[in-house]
Amino acid sequence: MRSYPYTRSDYESQRARTRLYICRAVVYAVLVFLTVLCLFSFYLLFVNSTRSNAQLQAGFRLTPQENFWTNLRNAWNDVSISIPIGLRNSFIIAILTGILTTYFSALTAFGIHAYDFKGRKFAYIFILAVMMIPPQVGAVGFVQIVYKLKLTNNYLPLILPSIAAPVVFFYMKQYMEAILPLEIVEAARCDGSNEFSTFNRIVLPIIRPALAVQLIFAFVGSWNNYFIPALLLDKLERKTVPIMIAQLRSADYSKFDMGKVYMFILLAILPVVIVYVFLSKFIVRGVQAGAIKG
Structure with missing residues (x-):
């Protein structure tokens, strides 16, 4: 050869x-x-949650110890912090906030995307302008209104304002421009479908990946929200997980069982980790679909 x-x-x-x-x-x-x-950092948090207070005071270790269930039982039954109540309150607020934010932002984006009306461009620019305003700017006025309406220690002031979410609206608007042809909407109208039926039965299934992505982000953002809930919630049975963590930070650690503290922090972030692990595929799918034009 x-x-x-x-x-x-x-x-x-x-x-x-x-x-x-x-x-x-x-x-x-x-x-x-x-x-x-x-x-x-997550592994180290898990390791510390398996160690007793004496073991934590003794020094740094990389291997888990045998006190996981003891710390879990002590943290779960601590009446001064009340983890079950905090997890319940945070979950109720976070899941309702995620659903309302995602649905109404998608509905608003659909209205701007599918309808050609006078003032459409102005409405779009106005919503984007609102997106540039930090939430802390209007916090003082919002808290005053809530106190005048006597809605403190109530979930409604933490859930209902989430309907107006300019950032989620902008993402949904860009996603619809990339993935939702108006011919489908016109065909549904020709078949006699009304506008809400078209949105709920045709548009929502098409933009499902984007809905899942924004639902995850809204859930996590609401779960980690501390600023406004700390101003409105002062009863133990109404407090959320971030408020309870802040109480731990302000406490005297020398009088605390540090193993129980690490277990509480682990339980606080566990729902967020579970959401990301099981729904991360929707994030990738939504980003990929939104990046393809037409």
């Missing part, structure tokens, strides 16, 4: 492939390092 010598183009092609492999190896190494760095 006759062998042919390598040409210059062959050498350049081989060098290009080598550089590509090296670049990929470097990128993967950096990604692995960042992943380990991000997960290490």
Whole structure:
């Protein structure tokens, strides 16, 4: 068999492939390092939640210990913090906020996207302008209104304002422009479908990945919200998880069982981790679908 010598183009092609492999190896190494760095804090939190207060005072350890269930029982039965009540309150507020934010923002985006009316551009610009205003700017006036209406220690002031979510609206509007052809809406109208039926039965299934993404983000944002709930909730049976964590931060740690404290923090972030683990595929799918035009 006759062998042919390598040409210059062959050498350049081989060098290009080598550089590509090296670049990929470097990128993967950096990604692995960042992943380990991000997960290490969660692992360390889990390890500390398995240790007793005496073991935590003794020093740093990387291996789990045998006090996980003891710390869980002590944290769950602590009447001064009341983890079950905090988890229940946070879950109710977060899930209702996520549903209302996602649905009404999608409905508003559908109205701006599908209808051609006078003032449409102004409405779109106005909503974007509202998006630039930090929520803390109107917090004082909002709290005063809530106190005048005697709605403190009530979930409604924390849930109903979530209907107006300019950031979610903007994401849904951009997603609809990329994935929702108006011909489908027109065809539904020709078949006799009314506007709400078209939105609920045709549009919502099409934009399901975007709905899932925004539902996750809204749920997590509401779960971690501390600023407004801390101003409106002062009864123990109404407090959310972030408020209880803040109480732990302001307490005297020398008088606390640190194993129980770490267990409480672990229980506080566990629902968020579960949401991300089981619904992360919707985030990837929504980003990919929203990035494809037409």
